[in-house]
Amino acid sequence: MPGPPPAWHPRVDPAPLLPDAEPHRVLGTDAALQLDAALLKRLYVQLVRGRRYNTQATALTRQGRLAVYPSSTGQEACQVAAALALQERDWLFPSYRDTLAAVARGLDPVEALTLLRGDWHTGYDPRACRIAPLCTPLATQLPHAVGLAHAARLRGDDVVALALVGDGGTSEGDFHEALNFAAVWQAPVVFLVQNNGFAISVPLAKQTAAPSLAHKAVGYGMPGRLVDGNDAPAVHGVLTEAVRRAREGGGPTLVEAVTYRVDAHTNADDATRYRTADEVEAWRAHDPIALMERELTARGLLTDDFAAATRDGAEEMAADLRERMHQDPALDPDDLFTHVYAERTTQLRQQSDQLRAELAAEAATDEPAQEARP
Template sequence: MELLPSAEPVRLIEADGTAVPRRVLPGPTELRAAYRALVLGRRFEQQATALVKQGQLAVYPSAHGQEAAEVGAVLALRPTDWIFPTYRDSVALLTRGVDPVEILTLLRGEWHCGYDPYVHHAAPQCTPLATQAPHAVGLAFAAQARHEDTVALAFVGDGATSEGDFHEALNFAAVFHLPVVFFVQNNQYAISVPVSRQSVAPSFAHKAVGYGMPGVLVDGNDAAAVLSVVGEAARRAREGEGPTLVEAVTYRIDAHTNADDATRYRPDEEVAGWLSRDPVARLSAYLTNSGQLNVDVEAAIAAEAEDLAADLRTRLVAELPPPADELFAHVYHRPTQRLRDQAELLRAESEER
């Protein structure tokens, strides 16, 4: 088993939309589905960012520029496989079929999770760095014990690779040969800390060697390459060959969140260079040049994206504040006496007003 990643990221489509020679690409149906998901994801990103500026969201961690990594990773899995997203992986949830309003409920500060994880096989978005990695490993451990045909994929940022939970998760998964894919989105910065200050390893994918699992480096702005690489990692996991560490090299075009000023730590020239590698434009150019995408289909997908944004605006703005007693819902399966006392105190105070 080859453990070391390639020196250069796996790439199937160049930045200008031309296919890399002697490479096998996913089929037309898969690529068109990826293009649709990219367009919807980009429009969702734009709308969510606008909603923050309008005061409808408390915060929004943008994934503009990273959409191909999230879309490709999710589409490479089966609907019955589980994903463990971070706070920046809203596009992954959208691709999984989660209602856009339910995705943004967390970022309005109303619920810790606005969707049913069991319906979508998607864990709640995780804000603490890397804590979702052991969760993914735990689910995979249970699936293996039950002889279930399930793969768990843990989304991880480059900053999270410096956390102890990340290393513990990789070690446990490797020792027990678990069906897990660790998917590191290397967007070059952990808030303002560049990759060079996180690690001096040749790549994050190289870290897999220390745990006895293969590491793969992939162009995270190439949806076709991500589909292919994560699909192979999922196949390995499903067939009992153990975990894989995949590093998707990409870039966060926008600031860390609306509370961040990215101009303080990265130059405009760097951002401009990555804009030329835009994942949506890349796949669009390839599909158009190969005759798999025409003007009518492109217009229909764009219109669908606008409908999604309009529906999101309407429903999110129209939502009433949640009832105060929801503070106590789903905290425990069986509420403690202290929690019941607090709920009763809130009800009594509300009646006095």
């Protein structure tokens, strides 16, 4: 049978788009000697602070102060590196597990946890902090990131969007649509897949037969990069280069960071039903904080004073978070209808009136009961 007509040709050369066979690493290699000491110390401070943030937020769920908390313990290197790779004018698009990335970018920890507390749909002003609302539906933040990045480029704004997603999110249609649009439009956006091994209880092998998730980039015409997600300087370097490339008009990049979710999916999950304790312990030996401490110690940067100041700073953050999260917020039930549309629909107005009437009737019923008490 004859082949396609001569006019057919590959759109792009696939070779430069392919990821490396093994995850990119820096710590423990000769490349680590070239790392800036200030960057190493900054990453370490954020990692320690992030671990303490995770443990404190998890404790708040047990105390009834959070409805749910999806911990990123073990994944802190991905979260911190994503935040530090961006410029102030850039945008971060987090998923529900990425509150630490938002905090590392400068968001107040209480505001980052407000959604998970159940007080507001979003506890912060996205425009003010350049952080999109935490996204609970899987991967729906990815097309949003592409749209914002594409619009920014059309307006001439020097802006890059960085979107975070888990390995489970790569099985969603939104993932396909976002990558396809991003590549066709050459939008200035970076996709960071945190491959932590499981989509709740579903292991990666039951989601995809691809050599790696980074290989999926080739099918869309963008570079795929594979990195050790527990190696904070490696993740930071790969993301920084991807952000620079996007800002200079090089288009999108898909980065897969191989990491591990040490804690359960959320406080409502029993992870022992689908993975072994030996598997978890094997990953604890590759802990991102321990990897950084080895490097800092080898270079004489982890002094007693620096380590103590880092721990003290993390404890102060946790204490402040704990104190403020134990204060009951003043909530207005009518806010349920205030921020749905710019102008309330007829149905929303009717629902708001009905709620007010029910609250007024409840208050009127409670007053006689209170007066009757001795």
